[in-house]
Amino acid sequence: MKASIVVLPGDGIGPEVASAGVAVLRQIATRFGHEFTFAEHAIGGDAIDRFGDPLPPQTREALLAADAVLLGAVGGPKWSDPNAPVRPEQGLLAMRKLLGVFANVRPLKLHPRTAALSPLKPERTKGVDLVFIRELTGGIYFGAKTRSEHDATDECRYSVEEIERVVRHAFALARTRRRKVTSVDKANVLETSRLWRSVATRVAADFPDVALEHQLVDSMAMHLLTRPADYDVIVTENMFGDILTDEASVLAGSLGLSPSASIGGPGAGVYEPIHGSAPDIAGQSLANPLGTILSAAMLLRHSLGLTEEAAAVEAAVDHVLEHADLTRDLGGTATTHAVTRAVIEACNAKAEAA
Numbered sequence: 001m002k003a004s005i006v007v008l009p010g011d012g013i014g015p016e017v018a019s020a021g022v023a024v025l026r027q028i029a030t031r032f033g034h035e036f037t038f039a040e041h042a043i044g045g046d047a048i049d050r051f052g053d054p055l056p057p058q059t060r061e062a063l064l065a066a067d068a069v070l071l072g073a074v075g076g077p078k079w080s081d082p083n084a085p086v087r088p089e090q091g092l093l094a095m096r097k098l099l100g101v102f103a104n105v106r107p108l109k110l111h112p113r114t115a116a117l118s119p120l121k122p123e124r125t126k127g128v129d130l131v132f133i134r135e136l137t138g139g140i141y142f143g144a145k146t147r148s149e150h151d152a153t154d155e156c157r158y159s160v161e162e163i164e165r166v167v168r169h170a171f172a173l174a175r176t177r178r179r180k181v182t183s184v185d186k187a188n189v190l191e192t193s194r195l196w197r198s199v200a201t202r203v204a205a206d207f208p209d210v211a212l213e214h215q216l217v218d219s220m221a222m223h224l225l226t227r228p229a230d231y232d233v234i235v236t237e238n239m240f241g242d243i244l245t246d247e248a249s250v251l252a253g254s255l256g257l258s259p260s261a262s263i264g265g266p267g268a269g270v271y272e273p274i275h276g277s278a279p280d281i282a283g284q285s286l287a288n289p290l291g292t293i294l295s296a297a298m299l300l301r302h303s304l305g306l307t308e309e310a311a312a313v314e315a316a317v318d319h320v321l322e323h324a325d326l327t328r329d330l331g332g333t334a335t336t337h338a339v340t341r342a343v344i345e346a347c348n349a350k351a352e353a354a
């Protein structure tokens with residue numbers, strides 16, 4: 001098949017991990033006889049430096065014409081002055097809004113070797129297999145903001161429609177899994193959460209074969225560490241999902257392992273690791289590329305419908321997690337490049353054996 005993929009390397013380790021994702025996709029294209037074209041565009045701090053805009057018009061145009069988008073990460077200390085008029089993260093949020101990708105799918109699966117690196121005891125993490133559905137284009141990150149010398153505000157607003165579509169997405173996914181949805185909110189305090197809870201309860205009536213439970217976000221943060229294996233699909237609003245997914249990633253051994261797919265819009269889906277630009281390790285080939293490579297697998301499956309190819313990438317990552325030297329975040333000494341090569345070699349070895 002032919003597919004045109006927009007690549008947004010961004011800042012910090014973004015370009016390092018994005019090129020790992022592209023290398024694996026190129027290999028898959030060669031192996032399976034596809035024609036993928038890759039077009040790099042500017043976003044974030046890099047785009048501010050080059051064009052004075054974190055999501056310049058030429059990037060917007062390319063995004064609207066793409067079949068899929070692979071993103072590294074944006075941000076860094078160079079652009080983080082709290083008084084700066086423009087920030088890299090604005091480009092990321094504008095891109096999500098432009099493409100209307102309201103459902104951010106963040107799966108968490110444990111591999112025995114890396115789970116052993118989790119700070120939790122093995123009996124606590126045994127059997128963990130969950131998926132977060134994080135609402136991605138609404139809530140406090142997108143609300144009106146004010147700032148004066150004396151105070152500041154961030155508005156949090158959710159419409160019934162915004163809640164309903166993402167909750168429906170979670171229920172539909174749960175039907176293909178263990179049929180349990182946990183909806184996370186702060187309904188004891190926030191009006192938006194009370195609306196969220198009532199919409200989730202109404203939607204649940206259309207899915208009588210799926211169990212729904214409500215959980216307050218503060219205790220959810222605790223339960224994720226004490227009984228993570230009890231959860232199947234977790235649906236929540238933008239900011240809660242942002243925070244809980246970084247927390248949960250540690251169960252698998254490293255933030256660098258977690259992929260994501262942002263879908264639900266009329267056009268291209270966006271695929272990116274859940275981590276940020278990691279300025280503390282940027283430019284040293286220390287970044288774990290596996291979260292991005294697994295995001296590339298999600299791209300193959302969700303945007304291009306290439307199930308076999310996606311499974312080949314995931315099997316290669318499993319093989320690397322089992323047998324290869326890993327990056328420093330997972331206790332290894334391998335470079336970003338070496339881990340990427342190991343994934344590509346594992347893809348080739350499997351194809352030759354088939």
Ligand SMILES: NC(=O)C1=CN([C@@H]2O[C@H](COP(=O)(O)OP(=O)(O)OC[C@H]3O[C@@H](n4cnc5c(N)ncnc54)[C@H](O)[C@@H]3O)[C@@H](O)[C@H]2O)C=CC1
Binds near residue numbers: 076274277278
């Ligand atoms: N999607 C995006 O582009 C995101 C951007 N950010 C931005 O990233 C910048 C840095 O934010 P932080 O809070 O430091 O979060 P971060 O996720 O960049 O890093 C947190 C910690 O995890 C480590 N880490 C992250 N990814 C890793 C990988 N692939 N391999 C090995 N170690 C990894 C980092 O070295 C750091 O110690 C900020 O400007 C923030 O706004 C943060 C999250 C998401």
Ligand SMILES: CC(C)CC(=O)C(=O)O
Binds near residue numbers: 089092141242274
């Ligand atoms: C700019 C932030 C919303 C990025 C982030 O932390 C994320 O999407 O996980």
Ligand SMILES: [Mg+2]
Binds near residue numbers: 243274
């Ligand atoms: Mg985040």
